[in-house]
Amino acid sequence: MSEHFSKRRKTRKLYVGNVAIGGDAPVSVQTMTKTKTSDIDATIAQVKRCEVAGADIVRITVNDLPAADAIKEIVQSVNVPIVADIHFNHILALKSIEAGVAKVRINPGNIGAKERIKEVLDAAKTKGIPIRIGINSGSLENDLLEKYKYPTAEALYESAMRHVGYATEFGFEDIIIAVKSTSVPLMIDAYRLIAEKTDYPLHLGVTEAGMVRVGTIKSAVGIGTLLAEGIGDTIRVSLTDEPEKEVEVGKEILKSLGLASRNVEIISCPTCGRIEVDLLKITKAIEEKVKDIKKSVKVTVLGCAVNGPGEAKDADIGIAAAKGGGLLYLNGKQIRKVREEDIVNTVYEEVLKFQPKD
Ligand code: SF4
Numbered sequence: 001m002s003e004h005f006s007k008r009r010k011t012r013k014l015y016v017g018n019v020a021i022g023g024d025a026p027v028s029v030q031t032m033t034k035t036k037t038s039d040i041d042a043t044i045a046q047v048k049r050c051e052v053a054g055a056d057i058v059r060i061t062v063n064d065l066p067a068a069d070a071i072k073e074i075v076q077s078v079n080v081p082i083v084a085d086i087h088f089n090h091i092l093a094l095k096s097i098e099a100g101v102a103k104v105r106i107n108p109g110n111i112g113a114k115e116r117i118k119e120v121l122d123a124a125k126t127k128g129i130p131i132r133i134g135i136n137s138g139s140l141e142n143d144l145l146e147k148y149k150y151p152t153a154e155a156l157y158e159s160a161m162r163h164v165g166y167a168t169e170f171g172f173e174d175i176i177i178a179v180k181s182t183s184v185p186l187m188i189d190a191y192r193l194i195a196e197k198t199d200y201p202l203h204l205g206v207t208e209a210g211m212v213r214v215g216t217i218k219s220a221v222g223i224g225t226l227l228a229e230g231i232g233d234t235i236r237v238s239l240t241d242e243p244e245k246e247v248e249v250g251k252e253i254l255k256s257l258g259l260a261s262r263n264v265e266i267i268s269c270p271t272c273g274r275i276e277v278d279l280l281k282i283t284k285a286i287e288e289k290v291k292d293i294k295k296s297v298k299v300t301v302l303g304c305a306v307n308g309p310g311e312a313k314d315a316d317i318g319i320a321a322a323k324g325g326g327l328l329y330l331n332g333k334q335i336r337k338v339r340e341e342d343i344v345n346t347v348y349e350e351v352l353k354f355q356p357k358d
Pocket of ligand 1: 269270271272273274275276302303304305306307308
């Protein structure tokens with residue numbers, strides 16, 4: 001947790017495969033595949049691209065029997081924990097649990113008869129996997145819509161707690177909750193309410209946030225506001241785009257709040273008339289080269305001597321551009337001058353050599 005947000009909400013800690021959620025665990029980034037799950041090769045390839053992009057957890061829809069039949073091979077072919085996304089059908093839930101998924105997203109109140117709920121929860125308990133209860137403002141129960149007239153934070157909260165009740169009635173407590181909405185103010189209020197009243201870990205998201213530009217902004221505002229208040233244990237950015245893009249945006253949200261673990265954070269200036277080098281080209285090239293490096297390193301790349309040395313002193317690796325090149329700083333100390341054409345490789349090599357303290 002960033003030193004700026006020391007008051008993180010206390011939640012119980014659960015495990016999704018080897019990824020801890022809640023407690024003192026770092027906030028994890030999730031995404032969801034967009035292939036037909038029954039197309040095993042395409043789904044595995046997409047999950048692997050998400051792994052490379054840095055996804056901690058990947059969710060896959062299990063919406064029919066061919067999908068349920070495919071899930072085992074997918075789980076066994078990838079490295080990230082897989083979550084099965086199930087609506088209504090307890091057979092699909094049981095098959096997914098049997099196939100080795102690390103979590104099931106299912107709302108117990110939608111499974112049907114109590115024996116079915118018990119069967120699914122017992123299977124999850126036997127395998128030691130949590131469930132996520134996911135409430136969406138677009139699919140609230142009719143009685144709650146009648147009671148509250150339209151989706152409100154209280155309605156989302158009541159719906160979530162109703163499903164939680166179905167699980168806890170059978171002694172099942174390994175629960176993660178999401179109360180998503182397309183409305184940013186509504187999801188913020190709903191998550192605040194549930195954070196105040198429970199200690200279940202929360203999965204944050206603005207649902208159906210839209211195309212990359214709008215979806216990124218909505219997600220950054222919604223998820224970012226809550227994270228800055230210490231609320232949220234795992235996040236999913238929902239974009240009308242490839243899942244890798246969702247992971248990239250999710251990671252950037254965490255980085256912007258100093259909550260990212262194992263990421264190279266690049267700080268660059270917007271440039272202005274004082275610029276001494278082709279900073280856009282240099283920063284893009286550095287970003288591309290370090291994108292798969294999994295360690296916490298703060299890199300600053302600034303275009304002139306106005307803010308460059310100051311920012312570089314506050315970074316692990318810094319470049320303050322000067323005529324025809326840049327001054328290299330390591331751990332706040334000026335080291336040497338680097339020619340413009342050598343800046344990218346110099347920063348890359350220093351990132352590789354860097355030993356994070358954590
Ligand atoms: Fe302009 Fe220099 Fe500031 Fe970059 S660091 S925006 S080049 S003044």
